[in-house]
Amino acid sequence: MGKVTFTILRFDPEKDKKPHYQDYEVEIRRPGMMVLDGLNQIRWEQDGTLAYRRSCREGVCGSDALNINGVNRLGCITHLEDLKTPVVIQPLPSMPLIKDLIVDLNDFQDKFFLCKPFLIPKKPLPDLEQLQSPEDRRKLDGLYECILCASCSSSCPSYWADPEYLGPSALLNIWRFVVDSRDVGADERLQLLNDRHGVWRCHTILNCIEACPKGLNPTQAIGGLKKALVSAKF
Amino acid sequence: MEMKKPIYHKHDIIIVGAGGAGLRAALEASKGARTGVISQVFPTRSHTVSAQGGIGATLGNVEPDNWYWHMFDTVKGSDYLGDQDAIEYMCQMAPEVVIELEHMGLPFSRLPNGKIYQRMFGGHTSNFGERAVCRSCAAADRTGHAMLHTLYQQCLKNEVHFFSEFHALEILTNNGAVNGVLARDIVHGEFHVFHAKAVLFATGGYSRLYQNTSNAHINTGDGLALTMRAGFPVEDLEFVQFHPTGIYGAGNLITEGVRGEGGYLVNAENERFMVKYAPTIKDLASRDIVSRGIMQEFREGRGVGPKKDHVLLMMDEIDEDIIRERLPGIMELAETFAGVDCTKEPIPVRPTAHYVMGGIPTNRFAEVALGSMDSPEDTVPGFYAAGEAACASVHGANRLGTNSLLDIIVFGKVGGAKMVEYVNSLPDFIPLTESAGDRGRAEVDRLLNANGSERMGSIMQDLRESMDENCGVFRTDESLTKQKEKISELRDRYHNIGLDDRGLTYNLDLIEAVELGHILDIAQVVVEAALARTESRGAHFRDDYPDRDDQNWLKHTMAYLSEDGDVRLDYKPVRLQPLSVESFEPKERVY
Ligand SMILES: Cc1cc2nc3c(=O)[nH]c(=O)nc-3n(C[C@H](O)[C@H](O)[C@H](O)COP(=O)(O)OP(=O)(O)OC[C@H]3O[C@@H](n4cnc5c(N)ncnc54)[C@H](O)[C@@H]3O)c2cc1C
Ligand code: SF4
Numbered sequence: 001m002g003k004v005t006f007t008i009l010r011f012d013p014e015k016d017k018k019p020h021y022q023d024y025e026v027e028i029r030r031p032g033m034m035v036l037d038g039l040n041q042i043r044w045e046q047d048g049t050l051a052y053r054r055s056c057r058e059g060v061c062g063s064d065a066l067n068i069n070g071v072n073r074l075g076c077i078t079h080l081e082d083l084k085t086p087v088v089i090q091p092l093p094s095m096p097l098i099k100d101l102i103v104d105l106n107d108f109q110d111k112f113f114l115c116k117p118f119l120i121p122k123k124p125l126p127d128l129e130q131l132q133s134p135e136d137r138r139k140l141d142g143l144y145e146c147i148l149c150a151s152c153s154s155s156c157p158s159y160w161a162d163p164e165y166l167g168p169s170a171l172l173n174i175w176r177f178v179v180d181s182r183d184v185g186a187d188e189r190l191q192l193l194n195d196r197h198g199v200w201r202c203h204t205i206l207n208c209i210e211a212c213p214k215g216l217n218p219t220q221a222i223g224g225l226k227k228a229l230v231s232a233k234f
Numbered sequence: 235m236e237m238k239k240p241i242y243h244k245h246d247i248i249i250v251g252a253g254g255a256g257l258r259a260a261l262e263a264s265k266g267a268r269t270g271v272i273s274q275v276f277p278t279r280s281h282t283v284s285a286q287g288g289i290g291a292t293l294g295n296v297e298p299d300n301w302y303w304h305m306f307d308t309v310k311g312s313d314y315l316g317d318q319d320a321i322e323y324m325c326q327m328a329p330e331v332v333i334e335l336e337h338m339g340l341p342f343s344r345l346p347n348g349k350i351y352q353r354m355f356g357g358h359t360s361n362f363g364e365r366a367v368c369r370s371c372a373a374a375d376r377t378g379h380a381m382l383h384t385l386y387q388q389c390l391k392n393e394v395h396f397f398s399e400f401h402a403l404e405i406l407t408n409n410g411a412v413n414g415v416l417a418r419d420i421v422h423g424e425f426h427v428f429h430a431k432a433v434l435f436a437t438g439g440y441s442r443l444y445q446n447t448s449n450a451h452i453n454t455g456d457g458l459a460l461t462m463r464a465g466f467p468v469e470d471l472e473f474v475q476f477h478p479t480g481i482y483g484a485g486n487l488i489t490e491g492v493r494g495e496g497g498y499l500v501n502a503e504n505e506r507f508m509v510k511y512a513p514t515i516k517d518l519a520s521r522d523i524v525s526r527g528i529m530q531e532f533r534e535g536r537g538v539g540p541k542k543d544h545v546l547l548m549m550d551e552i553d554e555d556i557i558r559e560r561l562p563g564i565m566e567l568a569e570t571f572a573g574v575d576c577t578k579e580p581i582p583v584r585p586t587a588h589y590v591m592g593g594i595p596t597n598r599f600a601e602v603a604l605g606s607m608d609s610p611e612d613t614v615p616g617f618y619a620a621g622e623a624a625c626a627s628v629h630g631a632n633r634l635g636t637n638s639l640l641d642i643i644v645f646g647k648v649g650g651a652k653m654v655e656y657v658n659s660l661p662d663f664i665p666l667t668e669s670a671g672d673r674g675r676a677e678v679d680r681l682l683n684a685n686g687s688e689r690m691g692s693i694m695q696d697l698r699e700s701m702d703e704n705c706g707v708f709r710t711d712e713s714l715t716k717q718k719e720k721i722s723e724l725r726d727r728y729h730n731i732g733l734d735d736r737g738l739t740y741n742l743d744l745i746e747a748v749e750l751g752h753i754l755d756i757a758q759v760v761v762e763a764a765l766a767r768t769e770s771r772g773a774h775f776r777d778d779y780p781d782r783d784d785q786n787w788l789k790h791t792m793a794y795l796s797e798d799g800d801v802r803l804d805y806k807p808v809r810l811q812p813l814s815v816e817s818f819e820p821k822e823r824v825y
Binding site for chain 2: 054130
């Protein structure tokens with residue numbers, strides 16, 4: 001069924017001073033092969049030194065966010081037949097490189113943590129569930145599905161430029177709680193954001209929307225936060 | 235080569251695994267003791283994130299329901315191999331733990347009155363099998379994602395200490411008690427010894443033993459292999475669940491929730507064939523029955539396609555709006571992996587290896603418990619297990635959908651609480667032995683220096699393909715004997731392995747080679763236990779012994795692995811006595 005060339009960024013911190021590119025031939029063995037299938041084929045059959053993260057292989061765990069032909073996407077749900085060849089695969093831009101396609105996400109994860117990403121409910125809690133209307137629940141759609149893959153933040157020039165900027169992913173996750181009808185922590189969270197590294201660093205460049213493999217819209221979430229901040233009372 | 239000394243840590247409690255079971259245990263444990271969690275992947279990358287259809291609990295939000303019916307369904311679903319005390323406990327606890335999850339923020343879908351949405355699911359019935367009941371509490375078809383993220387958020391709030399991308403390699407013991415874990419930091423390649431008063435394993439299942447599977451790459455059963463290598467037995471490994479609706483060609487799961495919302499299966503003749511196999515609840519019969527129904531259609535030449543090797547999941551009777559609102563994840567998966575717009579076309583499906591009922595033997599407190607036919611169950615001090623890695627046994631020979639998310643929450647929680655009690659009662663840490671961690675380090679050392687001619691990838695591929703072929707939905711003496719020989723050949727090849735990557739930093743080659751060793755151990759137990767069990771029960775179906783044989787086989791398999799790789803099989807009785815109600819006596823299973 002033919003072959004495709006993968007051009008992959010390689011870097012072994014124990015051997016290399018700087019990254020280089022290496023080409024591999026991947027055999028297309030069945031219709032519907034994904035980029036991750038190609039990477040597995042390389043590692044299992046040609047070169048076991050290639051390193052990348054992967055787990056669920058169906059676009060829900062967020063492990064294999066990669067820069068593929070210049071766009072951030074998940075390897076496991078990116079069809080090879082849709083891509084121009086050679087397929088150029090790089091790690092997520094702007095994140096510190098560990099090895100090959102693996103980047104250090106500690107800073108990304110810490111920023112998520114800073115924003116109190118958990119429900120702050122009204123007390124006392126009822127004996128049964130907190131009620132929520134289907135309309136209120138629908139407000140969480142397009143937000144709660146975030147898989148923390150970092151595709152959006154790593155595609156954002158503001159995130160590259162300002163190491164303190166929280167970035168689209170963390171901000172989308174704050175908005176997810178602010179709009180939850182069961183949550184009363186909006187003020188606490190908004191206060192955390194009201195400095196220049198919070199929402200105001202978003203210049204609506206919109207890269208994050210294109211990058212998000214789940215079809216979420218961080219820019220819109222940030223827009224919501226900006227509005228909420230302008231009308232906040234503190 | 236002189237090995238560098240491992241870095242030493244001391245925690246009251248160490249939990250291995252950050253899926254639903256591990257995180258729920260961590261939340262509970264961290265309330266009362268210093269707790270650390272080790273996970274091979276960042277917590278939200280754990281396999282629980284993939285769960286789709288929901289968590290079972292008799293909230294009765296849509297129609298009357300009660301835990302006793304849930305218990306009956308679970309016992310019947312288990313083909314009477316489930317331990318009825320643990321099942322009663324789980325079903326009784328279900329409403330409470332689901333409400334707790336809601337309070338933590340889990341974004342459940344909602345009914346018009348604002349309560350948690352519930353849908354029908356396979357094998358869940360009202361009034362002891364009368365008709366299907368709405369019992370599955372769902373967050374659209376992303377319940378596992380919603381659950382795992384909610385639990386992780388709560389763990390952050392409670393400042394649980396995580397060691398992400400740490401790979402556990404050895405269970406440390408001293409004189410029969412468990413007192414720690416050896417792990418390797420995947421990013422930096424250093425060894426760490428975690429000295430603990432109590433250790434809980436929540437390392438998930440091993441369905442990656444098969445090629446055609448719904449499971450994540452990381453589901454290689456590490457915890458079970460480490461348990462056997464530490465000299466403890468594992469329970470009921472021959473019972474592997476094949477889910478009826480894996481996407482044809484890819485294996486990814488299409489939730490039973492699709493059938494719960496009104497989907498149904500047809501064969502090449504456009505016939506709703508499940509009517510023949512389960513006249514009352516048809517497409518919502520339990521999974522073993524539906525999977526065998528599908529395979530029977532293939533055998534009789536009524537499969538779809540040129541190879542007659544799949545059936546069609548019809549969704550034409552489900553409103554497009556309902557699909558968009560309640561099954562959005564399925565829409566994405568069908569489009570991505572089958573190229574199908576499921577609001578307009580059926581999804582081609584076939585059974586896929588999905589869940590393992592067996593695991594590390596525990597009682598209903600998540601305490602690891604050994605036992606045999608004539609000696610009572612005995613707990614291992616300091617050792618706990620929960621979730622898919624454990625065998626409580628609430629699923630017996632066949633799990634009902636939605637009962638795993640329930641299992642991981644109930645037994646994760648009780649395990650966390652029990653460990654706190656235990657560590658507070660233990661004045662001192664049990665000292666580490668001289669050789670603690672040596673076995674795990676030697677294993678890594680051997681693999682890093684191995685320069686044989688066999689490639690890891692090719693052994694793994696052969697193992698998985700041959701398991702699909704010889705140890706799947708239907709098994710015979712012949713197929714299992716063939717597989718036993720195959721595994722022995724693969725083991726020899728494994729000893730002659732050579733790795734490409736000898737580095738310390740993020741060596742995925744090494745991790746997969748270690749895991750291949752684990753899964754070979756597990757495969758051997760699965761096959762030998764299946765060969766020995768000359769009956770058909772739940773997910774274990776022997777063409778040559780098609781009936782259930784309660785006289786000889788109403789018992790759990792306990793398998794031990796010796797140092798030189800021999801399997802020894804022992805058995806222990808099923809705990810038929812529930813806590814507060816009458817036992818459900820084994821009966822013929824019709825749906
Ligand atoms: C596609 C799919 C859909 C499903 N849908 C449902 C559903 O709707 N309802 C339901 O009830 N069940 C469902 N299930 C089953 C259910 O999701 C799983 O059984 C359950 O989530 C298992 O949870 P766990 O916490 O036991 O393990 P997992 O979530 O698998 O977590 C295992 C953890 O152990 C860690 N680990 C493993 N080995 C090591 C090691 N050596 N060192 C360090 N860490 C290690 C991993 O990093 C991970 O954190 C589904 C399963 C699949 C595959
Ligand atoms: S918003 Fe989208 S791109 Fe950003 S982390 Fe979440 S899922 Fe990934």
